[in-house]
Amino acid sequence: MVTFKDFGLDAKVLNAIEKLGYDKPTEIQAHTIEPAINGSDILGIAQTGSGKTAAFLIPMIKKLAEGRAKARMPRGLVITPTRELAAQIYENFSNLSADIKLTSTLIIGGTSYQEQQKALNTGVDIIIGTPGRIYDHLERQNVMLHGIQYLVIDEADRMLDEGFIPQIEMICSRTSPRRQTLFYSATMYSEIEKLADNFLTDPLRVEVSPRASVSENIEQLVFIVDKGGSRDLFKKKRNILRKVINHFGDDLSNAIIFSNTKNHVDILQKSMKFHGFESESIHGDHTQSVRTEALNKFRNGEIQFLIASDVASRGLDIPLVSHVINLDVPVNPEDYIHRIGRTGRAGNKGTSVTLCSKKELNSLDSIEKLISKPLNKFKLLLKGKSQELRIVPLNQIDENSEENSKEMMDMETEDTDISTAEENKSESQGRKKKKGKHTKRRGSPKPADLESASSADAGDGNMASGETVSDTEEAETVKPVRRRWSYRKKDLYTRKSKSDAAPDKTDDKTNVDLVSEESPEPDGIQASEQKSKSQSKQKGAGKSGQGGSKRGNKQSKNKGFEGQTPAFVYYDFD
Template sequence: MSFADLGLSDELLKAVADAGYTEPTPIQAQAIPAVLMMKDLIGIAQTGTGKTASFVLPMIDVLASGRRRARMPRSLILEPTRELAAQVAENFEKYGANHDLKMALLIGGVQMGDQLKALDEGCDVLIATPGRLMDLFERGKIMLNGCELLVIDEADRMLDMGFIPDIEFICDKLPTTRQTMLFSATMPPVIKKLADKFLTNPKQIEVSRAASANENITAFKVMMTPRKKHEALKWFLHNDNVGTAIVFSNKKVTVRDLAKKLKRDGFKVGEIHGDMDQSSRIAELELFKSGAINILVASDVAARGLDIKGVSHVFNYDTPWHPDDYVHRVGRTGRAGAKGRAFTFVTAADAEAISNVEKLTGGKIDEYKPGSPAGSVEGKPVPKKAASKSEDLQIDASKQDSAPKERSDKPRRAPRKPRASKDDAPAAQVSEAQPSEPKPTRRAVSDKKPERAKRPYRDHDTTPIEPGEWNGPLPGFLDVSAL
């Protein structure tokens, strides 16, 4: 099947071909004809399946005819984050190159001047985050009664961010005869209730099981203690053929601190989190897309909607608190048919969180084992040098465990024969005649020797790291005996 089979206009087909696409993805093949027929739609699809184009492309043809009016957008797309809204705007600019359509972008963190100007000139497509849209609506700067088409994107993320009341308010202000599309990676009860309330006889499309794992992504969990995380990340960045990587953390303060540490370690690193203004976020993303930096440390603000080509690795520096976030984090790699690898650092405190992730994705996540086929990089095993060091560590550990036992046996050997006395009496007679001589004292001293011998024997995981070296390719962070 080609895009020409979906009923799109020639102008739109040319824009799609110029963008380098020839065949639609499964969700595009099912959603585009339904949207062109003006049907309500529920689309359930994991990230990276081409979901955005499945509503952008048909909307361009639907809106091709009609007249725009000031402050009264003809269509509305609601996005949970600024980054995702900007991503959808880029898609409209790319695919709408051959159409005379005006677009306005309403997001927080930037000045309202240009946004208000775009609204005053009239727009066919309004892409907005709920917060900024509510702000302008309450100021009387925008009217929603002319909106013919509504898209609620990333609905489950909207739920997580507390936007459902705002969405309900906005939907109540729109015409009841509108066409509505709702897209989500999962369908929790609250989202199902929202769909039942605001969609009319919708067609439901599910291109894959909700929250299922992308087959192009090889995912691992790495068991470790919290103190080993930074060393573990450095090791993977050096040893796992990392091209470009996004490192996710649950906390903004961790994002800032980790970015600083990695910069000190010599990596080309950028950061993006909720405390940054929009211009700074865009600047960091542009550096990452251009290759000026190849590692981006981010909070979940960047987990959804960012379509960045060539991300080879995703690292969950912190196991996500919400299992849905795991799906969207790892979805930043393995996009558009490319292969990707994802590593989740798991501590003892993350047992429940990783269990919830595995329940959602429907299977156990493999534990990373260097040197095994699953732990190899694109079929290449861990270097022999790495394996030999890991073997050495295991051998040393076994020797250390057995050494104290061998020494403790020494005092149990038969005592040395006493020296002959000055009057040349036989040794046996001396022993009987002087039972309280220093012999017991010498035996008592020998009994304490095994205790002293135990002091230098420590677990190999605490052996000091040699300068310039990182504890071997079977790294210390993989020793889970302390968990």
């Protein structure tokens, strides 16, 4: 059996490896460390979590331990697609070279440009960073790369997906042609092979895992969550997510929850926090300090859930993640492999859960083709009056179970299982429906149920949790309707119900769609509405005394919209 001592490493490096808990080389390390020390170019293909980072850092430390760097002339360069991965490699390098006089700097966006420039002017042995910021320093002549002896391109397939290849080609063109290059990728396709041919010279190809493979330590579950497309599918999935989390109980110690869009990541994080689940979010629009803080909280166990976009799906080494949950099926099948690769690492068991709607089944089929195996599909059912959640294999559902499935669909938009006490209290307060007619307009979306007062309170903080409003005040309140933004003037206002002017006795059973059935709005909104109403009355009185005016004629053009409340956009935090 190969050990780290067989590679002829310095005693200080061996001591650092032992402190990090590495007892023996992984498969990729055993096949690439010695050839890299001997100077060969490496084309390494291995799945995430296989130890690729140490496989290229250990030879780098041994080869660059002798000699010193000059100002603005580093000797080693590591390029990665994401800031988090670069920061992780930088930390691993610092640990492995703790007793060796090698200097390094982290060159990524979202951090101080001046500090990076200062470090480059002083002189560092190794640069670890992302393509964009490295290219920026190169263009400003803050660094010269013709002294690079050791070049590493990590996660090359992700570089190709993110469109970084032109920048990488420009960076590599500034380096010495006599450099040694190590090229690593989790997957290998014809495009990646062409890219490797441009950067490598007679490389040693090492492939230690099948193409697009998934660790056998990961149990993969797929939950079919609805019977078809739905305008409110995101809300249904959030409610099902909370039921699934409660179902796993103590077996779910922590989890990374992935969503396809940044907007959904933010909304889901607020929803989870509102319902009592400690969580933080991370995506590309967050500053580096916010992303680092969220990752540290998750690593240290301060929060149980990390809500993330695919920025966190590559290369992050977070030990002992028990579950990975895909709220959305990833559009790119390769992203599925990298997402679930956050669990089941270093020989530990892990579980991945994917919530799949019927309209996402095509993407699921692409994933099954990529990994060359079918995924276990299940249906979520509610059992009896107790509403106990059952997970039933899709091929075992009978007619009786199908009836329960319909009942489950009705329950998906409710919060009876995990709603907070404050939310239940607010939902029970004064949900009185108003009567009248609703005049439909062409192009206007159908009004959807607005959120309960507690959701608005959680977002605005303008009303106390136990505060109520009288029936008279509630009847005077014109509730905003959730609608798309439009440049048409009439879409910026909400029509008043006829019941505000005079009750309609002939249509008592008709609900006014444009008036909310939820609890009253916060005090600040009510006060502004009452003030605008009083001002409109005063203006009307003045106009009648003056016998009309130009201002009155202008107002008459907007007949039907006088004194009305601007529409607001509400975020859905259920």
